[in-house]
Amino acid sequence: MEVIMSYITNFGNNLVAAARSIGFKDIIDILMVTFLIYQLIKLIRETRAGQLVKGLLLLVVAYLASNLFDLKMINEIFRYVFQYGLIVLIIIFQPEIRGALEQVGRSNVGKSLSGAFGGGDILARTEMGKVIDCVTESAMYLQQLKMGALIIFERKTNLGEIIATGTMIDATPTSEILSNIFFNKAPLHDGAAVIRNAKIAAAGCILPLTKKDNINSSLGTRHRAAIGISEETDAVAVVVSEETGHISIAVNGVLHRDYNRITLREALVEYLIGSDTAQKESLPKRVFRRLGFNSRERRGEDGQHE
Numbered sequence: 414m415e416v417i418m419s420y421i422t423n424f425g426n427n428l429v430a431a432a433r434s435i436g437f438k439d440i441i442d443i444l445m446v447t448f449l450i451y452q453l454i455k456l457i458r459e460t461r462a463g464q465l466v467k468g469l470l471l472l473v474v475a476y477l478a479s480n481l482f483d484l485k486m487i488n489e490i491f492r493y494v495f496q497y498g499l500i501v502l503i504i505i506f507q508p509e510i511r512g513a514l515e516q517v518g519r520s521n522v523g524k525s526l527s528g529a530f531g532g533g534d535i536l537a538r539t540e541m542g543k544v545i546d547c548v549t550e551s552a553m554y555l556q557q558l559k560m561g562a563l564i565i566f567e568r569k570t571n572l573g574e575i576i577a578t579g580t581m582i583d584a585t586p587t588s589e590i591l592s593n594i595f596f597n598k599a600p601l602h603d604g605a606a607v608i609r610n611a612k613i614a615a616a617g618c619i620l621p622l623t624k625k626d627n628i629n630s631s632l633g634t635r636h637r638a639a640i641g642i643s644e645e646t647d648a649v650a651v652v653v654s655e656e657t658g659h660i661s662i663a664v665n666g667v668l669h670r671d672y673n674r675i676t677l678r679e680a681l682v683e684y685l686i687g688s689d690t691a692q693k694e695s696l697p698k699r700v701f702r703r704l705g706f707n708s709r710e711r712r713g714e715d716g717q718h719e
Contacts, residue, residue, distance in 0.1 A: 551591035561655030579618030639663035
C-alpha cells in the first residue's frame with residue numbers, strides 16, 4: 414500500500430512540476446496531439462480496430478501494474494509481446510489500416526483547402542447536374558416497376574478496381590440507358606453501375622459488402638454493398654429496393670432512406686456538386702462547413718439516417 418501511495422505522490426508531484434513549466438509552444442503541442450488522438454478515435458470507431466484498442470489498453474494497464482510490483486517474468490513476456498506484436502497486428506488488420514489511410518487521404522481538410530479557393534469548374538458542374546437528373550428519372554422509373562438498382566458515383570477515391578470487375582460501357586448517362594441496365598432480365602442488372610467523370614464507366618460491378626453487424630435485417634445485398642463501398646471509399650451510392658421500391662443513398666458508411674424525386678435530386682446535388690448556399694458563403698464559413706463544423710444530419714437507428 415505504501416508503494417502505491419508513494420508512486421501516486423511522485424506522479425502528482427511530477428505532474429504539478431510539468432504544469433508549472435508549460436509555455437505557449439507546449440500548449441500548441443498539447444492541442445495538436447489532442448487533435449490527432451481525436452482523429453485517430455474517429456478513424457477506428459465502429460471497426461474491429463476499436464476492439465483492438467480496448468485490448469491494447471488492458472495490456473498496457475497490466476504491463477504498468479507488473480512493472481509497479483516488479484513482476485519480472487510477466488514483464489519479460491510483455492516485452493516480447495510489445496516487441497513483435499506490432500508486426501502481427503499490421504498483418505491482421507491490414508484492411509482496416511488501409512481504409513484508415515485512404516480516409517486520411519480523402520479527409521475534409523484536404524478537400525476544403527483545395528475546394529474553398531474558387532468557384533469550381535462550371536462546365537463540370539453543369540454536366541454533373543445533367544447526370545443527376547438522369548439518375549433521378551431512372552430511379553423514379555425503376556421505383557414504379559419495383560426493379561432494383563445500384564448506382565455508384567465516384568468522387569475523390571479512385572474506383573478503378575471496382576470498375577475492372579464489371580463490363581466497360583463508357584457512355585454518356587441517360588435515364589433510358591440506366592433503366593435498361595437494371596431491367597430485371599438484363600445481364601448486368603445484378604451488379605452496380607459506376608459513374609466516373611459524368612459518364613457510365615462500367616456496369617455489373619462487384620462491390621464489397623459492409624462489415625457492420627448491426628445492419629437492419631430487412632436490408633438486402635444491394636443495400637449492404639452500397640454501405641460497404643461508402644465505408645471503404647468516399648463514393649455516393651444510390652439504391653432502389655427491388656422489394657419495396659424505396660430509394661436510399663449510402664455515403665460515409667451511413668444509409669439514408671426513403672427519398673422521393675425532389676429530395677433525391679437535392680441530396681445528390683449536395684453530395685456531388687455542393688449547394689448554392691455553400692457557393693455564396695464567405696471563405697472562412699465555407700472552410701468551416703467543409704471541415705464538418707455545421708453538420709445537420711441526425712443519426713438514426715442501426716447506423717442509418719432517417
